[in-house]
Amino acid sequence: MKPLSQMSKENIKKIKMIVFDVDGVLVPRGTKIKQIGNTTTLETKVIHEKQIKQIKELNKKGFLINISSGRGLYMLQEMFREILPFVSLTYENGSATWYQGKIYQHINSFKYLKDIFPKLKKATSKNKNVKGFEPKEFIITIHCTKKIKEIENIVKKEKGLVTIWNGEAYDVLIKKSQTKALGLRHVIKIFKLKKENIMAIGDNYNDQELLEESGIPISADKSRVDGKFYVPLKGTLLPADNLMQKILSLN
Structure with missing residues (x-):
């Protein structure tokens, strides 16, 4: 794997869509949950204002943005409310995709x-x-x-x-069927793209198959997933922040 700093404009010339994992990539890792009887309390994380601006800027430059997560649709819509017009949401480990108010179901479990x-x-x-x-x-x-x-x-x-x-x-x-890779394969069809048009970034075990389905896989945690490039997980900036800064600097 090469460090993100070595990514060039030539590397991304065919990229039309960027796929982001959520926890550990767009927002910090960790979920606060408390369940007492039939009452469940969940903390809703919200994307930072800086990442909102970056995603809008990428959209202006013609990039499609897909957010791929193991989380449920309601939670993702709350987390990314301010950028819903600019993204598609693939949720629950590739099970379905939301885009512009329409839901595409990829599997029946x-x-x-x-x-x-x-x-x-x-x-x-x-x-x-x-x-x-x-x-x-x-x-x-x-x-x-x-x-x-x-x-x-x-x-x-x-x-x-x-x-x-x-x-x-x-x-x-x-087993084997319900993966983020399944979701990405369907997203590629929905947007009439090819594998070579996709860049994907993830940091956890359930992201490996997602990365393998993309043209340019980006690892946000070298100890858990492999890619062509890697972004440091530790530091003051989230991996998505680092990646978006790099892409914007090349365009």
């Missing part, structure tokens, strides 16, 4: 998750290491203070499902 959800709720109801279930449509997300074997074992018994641990939560989803 209902039959896979309908029976396991109550099992997971029952098994974790008294576990103090479980912080809560994040509201989702197409995947199950369980926030925990640490890995919990009971959750992993329940999912292993269900045919076709897998758990992905990101350091603070489990995502339960359809």
Whole structure:
């Protein structure tokens, strides 16, 4: 991998769309969640004013912007309310995409998750290491203070499902099919693009397949994902900030 500083105008001449992961890239990592009985409280992070200006500037220069996240649509719309006219949102690990008020569903996970959800709720109801279930449509997300074997074992018994641990939560989803790569392949079709037209940046394990589906993959955490270029995760600037500054400087 090369450092972002070595990216040239020649490298990005075919790029028409930039795909951003959210946590750890556009906003700081970490989700504050609290669940008591049937009441769930979630902290809503909001994109910084500087990144809002950068995204609007990229849009003016002709770049399409896609935000790809494991979060649910409602949460993403709240986080990025000020830039919704300028972006598309691919949510819940590639399950669906929102663009200009229209929703494109990429996978149907209902039959896979309908029976396991109550099992997971029952098994974790008294576990103090479980912080809560994040509201989702197409995947199950369980926030925990640490890995919990009971959750992993329940999912292993269900045919076709897998758990992905990101350091603070489990995502339960359809094995091999329900990935950010699936979402990007559909987005490419929606916007009539090619793989070579896509630049994608991510920092976590569930971003690797997303990056591999792009023409120019950017790693925001070399310890977790690979790319052609990398942006330092640590420092005063978020990886998306660094990347957008670089692209704008080349145009």
